[in-house]
Amino acid sequence: MKVNIPLSPHSQRVPGRFIFLGSLIAILVTLFFATPGLVLAGDTHAAPAQGKPPQPKKVAKKLSGAELYAIHCNRCHPERYPEEFNQTKWKTLMTHMRVRANLPAKQATVIMKYLQDQGGN
Amino acid sequence: MKTSKTLIGLTIIGCSAGLLFTPSLQAAVSDEDFNALKAMVLKQGQQLDQLQKQHEQDQAVHTLDQQQISALQQQLQQTQALATNAAVKAEAASQIQPVYPVPNPAPRATHDFLVTGDAEVQYGKATGGHGTFGLADFAPIFLFRANDNALFEAGFDVTLQNNVDANGNPTGDKKTGVDLSFAQLDYLLNDYVTVVAGDMLLPLGTYSERAAGWLNKIPDDPLVRDYLPGSGVGAQLRGALPVGEAGQMLTYSVYGVNGPSSTNDAHAGRLDLNGNVGDTPNWHANPSGGGRIGWFYPWALHYDLELGISGQTGEWSDYAGSYAWSAAVLDAAVHLSPYFEVKGEYVNTWQQIDDAGTLHPSGVWVQAAYKLAGLEKDLPVINNLELVGRYDNENDNQGSKVDRYTAGYVYYLSNTLLFEGDYEWFLVHGQNPNGNAPGSFVLQLSMGF
Numbered sequence: 001m002k003v004n005i006p007l008s009p010h011s012q013r014v015p016g017r018f019i020f021l022g023s024l025i026a027i028l029v030t031l032f033f034a035t036p037g038l039v040l041a042g043d044t045h046a047a048p049a050q051g052k053p054p055q056p057k058k059v060a061k062k063l064s065g066a067e068l069y070a071i072h073c074n075r076c077h078p079e080r081y082p083e084e085f086n087q088t089k090w091k092t093l094m095t096h097m098r099v100r101a102n103l104p105a106k107q108a109t110v111i112m113k114y115l116q117d118q119g120g121n
Numbered sequence: 122m123k124t125s126k127t128l129i130g131l132t133i134i135g136c137s138a139g140l141l142f143t144p145s146l147q148a149a150v151s152d153e154d155f156n157a158l159k160a161m162v163l164k165q166g167q168q169l170d171q172l173q174k175q176h177e178q179d180q181a182v183h184t185l186d187q188q189q190i191s192a193l194q195q196q197l198q199q200t201q202a203l204a205t206n207a208a209v210k211a212e213a214a215s216q217i218q219p220v221y222p223v224p225n226p227a228p229r230a231t232h233d234f235l236v237t238g239d240a241e242v243q244y245g246k247a248t249g250g251h252g253t254f255g256l257a258d259f260a261p262i263f264l265f266r267a268n269d270n271a272l273f274e275a276g277f278d279v280t281l282q283n284n285v286d287a288n289g290n291p292t293g294d295k296k297t298g299v300d301l302s303f304a305q306l307d308y309l310l311n312d313y314v315t316v317v318a319g320d321m322l323l324p325l326g327t328y329s330e331r332a333a334g335w336l337n338k339i340p341d342d343p344l345v346r347d348y349l350p351g352s353g354v355g356a357q358l359r360g361a362l363p364v365g366e367a368g369q370m371l372t373y374s375v376y377g378v379n380g381p382s383s384t385n386d387a388h389a390g391r392l393d394l395n396g397n398v399g400d401t402p403n404w405h406a407n408p409s410g411g412g413r414i415g416w417f418y419p420w421a422l423h424y425d426l427e428l429g430i431s432g433q434t435g436e437w438s439d440y441a442g443s444y445a446w447s448a449a450v451l452d453a454a455v456h457l458s459p460y461f462e463v464k465g466e467y468v469n470t471w472q473q474i475d476d477a478g479t480l481h482p483s484g485v486w487v488q489a490a491y492k493l494a495g496l497e498k499d500l501p502v503i504n505n506l507e508l509v510g511r512y513d514n515e516n517d518n519q520g521s522k523v524d525r526y527t528a529g530y531v532y533y534l535s536n537t538l539l540f541e542g543d544y545e546w547f548l549v550h551g552q553n554p555n556g557n558a559p560g561s562f563v564l565q566l567s568m569g570f
Binding site: 061062063067068070071072074075076077078079080081088089091092093095096098099100101102103104105106107 | 234262264266272312313335336359360361362366368419454456533
């Protein structure tokens, strides 16, 4: 949604252009590498963080419904918990999301079964 | 009754024996005989008591039997009444003309209806201007599932904007707008093909299809999205082909829509990307075609890469004639852990016009976000915070170029209730057609439901 607050017609140069970009990149890079246990998958030379899992969980050959949910759904929106809807509503929502997110049919079915099994009444 | 007769008989025999034998025994009875007789009498007394008790039990059983018989008689009467009524009804029914259902091999619908969507409230202030609650937005999505394969979905955007028109220009009064974002029928033809028809969100890049207010981590849209239509009326085939069983997939969408039109202005035709429904003065004969191909590769949970290329080509028309209009979009998204993501799009368009050849409006946006929960600090406020930054620009190819830098945050009050805040810096090169201020900040409360 576009912000529609009244805007001034005057144009000014902002001196902090490069400061902004530099600061943003520095912050994100710092946070990224400061994340405990966060290493690139497959980077076997990365030093494990103390007391934390050194590697992200590799994708298994055949994924469960919970894993497929984590892969496909969380990348676009915050997690919706299975208890939020009942079995019928999950079926409708998953039909909607299968189309919207272009999910493969079988994977969508596995995700739906996971949500329905854990779903509310 | 039998027990009662036995009791009376024994009593008579006992009395008779007493009358018969008393005179002769009166003189010769010994203590031993007397005691034996006494014991016999006592024994008979006990037997009488037992018989009396047995009699009372028999009486109780008899009473119960009588009650059961009465109940059975009542049930029998009711059954007879029902049978009589059924016969009457059957006779009445035989007088009614039968209904012959129309043969229909199609499966019956199993309807389900659901409302989802989001709502937002914004407060903003631009440099040199007054702060104001600039927007209240209610964006419901209605989902109506007819069966396992058919779904109708429609999304609306109901907004109340303060002192601005649809383009953000001050008007001096408030305005409520109702916009149909999309209204489409989805039919799951098989595992690999879904047929979509109606007013569809167009898969030009990924932003339109993933742009609900509570999904955007920054309240406003990237500038360059103004160069693309958000939806189009037509039909579409789309689907996904899984690669292996680890989540990797190829996706496709191909569609045909009416295509862009022009504003209803007889003097100067202006491209109207969304004005393609029933505007007969600007109607053109040939539809536009487009599509997207995408590749999604997850190599671990929450670690994935998505790349896509999409485009649309066709024509737009004004009173003077028809012209070509095309667009190409490259999109990419990367997730490195549950906490960090980068995504963006590059957009280029070609707009043929009558008096200036072909314009190439274009632009790009790149957005990065990091959830502070990734630091694994035991601080509730920090763990609910996500930092967001974005760079975007637009170049209208007519002497105006705008760069915008945005820094902000998302605070997750819950998984569907977000409090966002952003500050934006504008750098305008050349003309300033949108009247952009050098800076502004926006606060937004957003809720998905």
